[in-house]
Amino acid sequence: MHEPQLTMVSLSFKTIPLKKTNELAAFTLVVNKNFRLSSTKKVPEHDYIMTALSKPATMTLPYDWNGEMGGNNEKVESCLGEKHLLNIFLKELRQIDPDIILGHDLLDFGLEYILQRMKVHSVNGWSRLGRIKRKDMPRMAAQIGLARAGHDACNGRLVADTKTSAMELVKMRDYNLTSLCEEQIPEQLSGLKPHFLYACKNRKEYLPEHIVEAFGSSNTLRMLLQENINDCFRNMLISSNIQSLPLAVQITNICGNILSRTLSRGRAERNAYLLLHAFHKKDHLPPPPYKKKTVEDGDKKGPKFAGGMVLEPKKGLYTNYILLLDFNSLYPSIIQEYNICFTTTAMQAPPDLPKTMEEGILPFEIKKLVNRRKEVKKLIKNEKNADELARLNIRQLGLKLTANSMYGCLGFTASRFCAQPLAALVTAKGREILEATKVFVEKMNLEVVYGDTDSIMINSNSTNISEVMKLGNLVKKEVNKHYRLLEIDIDGAYKSMLLLKKKKYAAIDQNGKEEFKGLDIVRRDWSEIARNEGRTILKLLLHEQDEEEGVRKIHEHLEMIGTEAGKQRI
DNA sequence: CCCGGGAGCGC
DNA sequence: AGGCGCTCCCGGG
Structure with a gap:
């Protein structure tokens, strides 16, 4: 399909404190x-x-300000004040x-803020x-961050928000622009000057x-x-x-929803569209909205149904391979x-497995997503062209994300297709x-x-990786005999593992890749030094095959830290 | 001392 | 504006 050329504008602004608020500067x-x-494409282009710039109400511009940026940058338009600046903004737009x-x-902020200043x-x-x-003007909430008036005012244009998109697509500690630059701008990119990239990243x-x-x-x-x-x-x-925009296009294409909503709203709405299309296509009425049994059920917070199972860990240090x-x-x-x-399962508690042989609409749709993904993966195997490969990968990801989000939306109270008895049945079978x-x-x-929810760890009692993999394949083959299409697979093997508690x-x-799960050292509520030292000690323990020697090295290291701290070098 | 609830993780 | 499970930690009683 021919894809139109669009006009994109990247917007950034600065504000100056003014009384209890900020003015656009x-x-x-x-x-x-x-x-x-x-x-x-990874390298941005621009025309x-x-x-x-405006003269803020409470300040003067530098006496020698000439409106020039110097170098080969464009001239800066100088405005008399905020209102003038806002009018220039609209004129440009x-x-x-x-x-x-x-x-x-x-x-959640920028557009609402600008609209507020215009008001x-x-x-x-x-x-x-x-x-x-x-x-x-669309009515604005008293609090920025709760309202959508700013977005509403931008009707007819897509709003691509790096914060919103990153929160959906990548796991990070903070999503402020500085952190995003640090973690989401590559070290190098052919076609971009290294010093410019470095400046952007830092x-x-x-x-x-x-x-x-x-x-x-x-x-x-x-x-x-x-x-x-910058x-x-x-x-x-x-x-x-x-790749938030190409992915949003794929997801929208898969679900049949609205692109601007894919970029701004939650997942439940996308899934609702997918299911509404599916029900319509099968000439089937969508299910009536799910009603909670009692008022208290709806109000009480906390879990509404049971989730995954976590096996009691056999705690300890393992230096034989652990099969995953x-x-x-x-x-x-x-x-x-x-x-x-x-269409197949009664909405009741406790839930019961369907008796009918007729394939339900939800499993049918998930099957379609899974099969389409398999097809795309096949194409990926044979694709040589880098651009096409990137495109296929995005498509594959969109199909996976959509299939995987179905369960979550079944349990989501505000979803049009909320069906907690179904979600409860899924987890019960899990x-x-x-x-x-x-x-x-x-x-x-x-x-x-x-084991946690969908995984199992097995002590192989072996230090020979090929033996371990052989064992893994045997277990895999035997377990998979029990199911029609459910499939267990080898995820890897831990050469050594310290298992402390659940999760x-x-x-x-x-x-040789290190994995730290749930420990204090991965949590942001611990100081950097505690996290780093914890990491160092775990590495000493895990890389040293001899436990006694590992413990000795840790003591040595802790002595050193204590001494250094005493000398106030840390 | 027991609780309930939030953070902040894991899956 | 997907879900629940499990430490931890804190404050109230």
Whole structure:
């Protein structure tokens, strides 16, 4: 299908404290008129940059400010005040007429903030933010972060928010722009100058007082504006690195929902669209919305049904190989294996397996997603072209994410297709399967040391990796005999492992890769030194095959730390 | 001392 | 604006 060329603008702005609020002080628009949503290109392109600056109410511009950025950057448009700046912003937007607005934290903050400032100044043309001429501003919530008026005002344009997208697609501690730059901008990218990439990756946070200070001289003001320009490029780099736009296109294509919603709203709505299409296609009425049994059921917080099973860990240090097996896509597979669906299963507690032989709509849809993914994976195997490969990978990911999110939405109270009895049935079968697998493996005279929801860890009592893999394949073959399409697979083998508690362990796998799960050292509520030292000690223990020697080395290291701390070197 | 509840993880 | 399970830690009684 021919894909249209779109106009994208990357937006970044700076504000200055003013009484109890902030006023808009400067903005930059980086414009790309040849943007394609599905493009997997990593190097951002742009046609031109536009920056505008206002004289804040409480400050003066530097006496020698000449509106020049120096170098080959464009001239800065200087405005008399915030209202003037806002009008220039709207004028530019009108000329550019972007299809896509890209930025960081636009959805929960940025757009709402700009709209708020326009309201303060009664800016007439505010509806130019979007593509519909409107008289009344959408009503804003008292609190920014809860409202959607800013986004609403941008009707007709896609809003791509690097914060929102990153929160969905990558696991990070913080999603502020500085952290995103650090973690989501690559070290190197052919086609980009290393020093520019380095500058983008290493963002300096401008606190409000720094912005105020920057207005003190032309040089510092230029630096501030340059950073604002760089923020635009940073968001372009982050966006193309996490591939949020091509993925959103794929997900929208898979679910048949609305693209702007894929970029802004939760997963439940996407799944609802997919299911509504499916029910319609089969000429079947969608199920009535799920009703809670009692009022208290709806109000009480906490779990509404039982989840996965966690096996009691056999705690200790293991220096033989621990075999790691897990079921592929356990919950989507259970839905298919047992034909669990709105159309086949009674909405009751305790839930009961369906008796009908007719395939339900939900398992049918999941099967389609899984099969389509298999097809794409086949294509990936034979594909040589890098661009096409990237495109197929995004497609494969979209299919996987959609299949895997079905269970979660069954349990979600606010979903149109909420069906907690079905979710409860899925997890019940999951617990049953894990328990049965444990019992079965133990009957093979093997020791199960741990397992969580869909995984099982087996003590191989061996230090020979090929023996271990052979054993793994045997277990896999035997377990899989019990199921029609449910499948367990070898996930790896831990060369050594320290198993402390449920969901807390450290290990080194057959390739030397370290895994730390749930321990204090992975938690952000512990100090950096505690995390680092904990890590060092675990590494000493896990890499040293002889336990006594490991313990001796740890004592030695702790002595050293104590001494250094005493000397106040740490 | 026992609780209930939140963080912040794991899956 | 997917789910629950499990430490931990804290404060109230």
